[in-house]
Amino acid sequence: MSLSPNTSLYALNKKRLRAERTPPSLKIEGLRLTVESVPFDLTLTKGEILTAFGTTPFVLSTFLEQLAGFAPLIDGKIFLHDEDVSSLPLGKRKIGLINQHTPLFPHMNVHENIAFAFQATGQNKSEAFDAANRMLSLVGLDGHGHAHTKSLSSEETLRTLLARALACSPKLLLIDDPYFSLPLHTTRQFTSLLIKLSRALDLTIVQTTSHREDALRAGGKIAFFNHEALLQHDTAAVLYDRPAAIEIATIFGEANALTGQILGIGDDIASIQLACGGVVEAFVSSERLHKGDECIVCIRPDQISPFFGSRPLNFDEDTSSPVNGVLIESIHLGDHIKMRVRTPDGTEIDLHRPPIQSQQIPSNGSSVQLAWMAGNATAFPP
The missing domain is CATH 3.40.50.300 (P-loop containing nucleotide triphosphate hydrolases)
Structure with missing residues (x-):
């Protein structure tokens, strides 16, 4: 036709x-x-x-x-x-x-x-x-x-x-x-x-x-x-x-930058042992990263999920574990709640949650576990 x-x-x-x-x-x-x-x-x-x-x-x-x-x-x-x-x-x-x-x-x-x-x-x-x-x-x-x-x-x-x-x-x-x-x-x-x-x-x-x-x-x-x-x-x-550099992730995306070491890589996703505790997954930004290399994991505050209480999180895979810390600050900023968590080594991590959760946030000093989806974090060479 x-x-x-x-x-x-x-x-x-x-x-x-x-x-x-x-x-x-x-x-x-x-x-x-x-x-x-x-x-x-x-x-x-x-x-x-x-x-x-x-x-x-x-x-x-x-x-x-x-x-x-x-x-x-x-x-x-x-x-x-x-x-x-x-x-x-x-x-x-x-x-x-x-x-x-x-x-x-x-x-x-x-x-x-x-x-x-x-x-x-x-x-x-x-x-x-x-x-x-x-x-x-x-x-x-x-x-x-x-x-x-x-x-x-x-x-x-x-x-x-x-x-x-x-x-x-x-x-x-x-x-x-x-x-x-x-x-x-x-x-x-x-x-x-x-x-x-x-x-x-x-x-x-x-x-x-x-x-x-x-x-x-x-x-x-x-x-x-x-x-x-x-x-x-x-x-x-x-x-x-998908920021192309750490500067874009931290300045434009206001991401947390966490030091870690790569335990393994599969399908562009790395398993990483963080210096502040926890084993997390992140998208690999560069072919220069290999198993055993140090890296910087960038994760935006709005992509982190907090879990309060002493009950440990259970992951589907044994290779991952949450980042443990203590809530040290919580501020209601209108369109979101800004929280700051301190890990055992002194690292401070910022996260944002919807304001609807304002009544569910425990007081400062409460224990919290942090986790995120693998594709929401990016690993860069140091």
């Missing part, structure tokens, strides 16, 4: 083939942030929001400045829609950059600041005036056109800078730590605005942050930087469940 143009399968295949032919919006090849750093590659599709996350804000800023052309490119190539822009001056790259040093013109009101950007693209005064009005509405600044820049809140200033950057119709928009000076409720509003703009304008956006919650809120992929090194680029779920 032949497929007609009206057949749904035909339409799906046509859409898929068209997507495959579409070049990536941003492609980075062999980029080095410093002379000593390891080069990395990165690819973004059109309309995607990428959050560059790391604990060194200066490095994240350098990353954006190299993309925009404000900082010299040490090594590598940058492609926008298959065009190599690596050697182009910043004014020719069609890349917009917003950072803490981007000023608004103090002698102009909000509307005039935005209209000036449109005039810089070649529009006459009348066209720029009308375009600025439309842009005010697009970024949620209706009624603020005549406001003086000094009277604006942090979020309103950021929205004005955003409007001015969008006036140049960038192919790529870079925003350096946009949530730095915003209170929580406006942070959520601005994130929602970026998501709407990326979809409405099919705009690729790269933003930076040193706060995990801000990275998660955007909903897109996350590039985890440890100093100048890009360790992993993937969805939040993958960074949580």
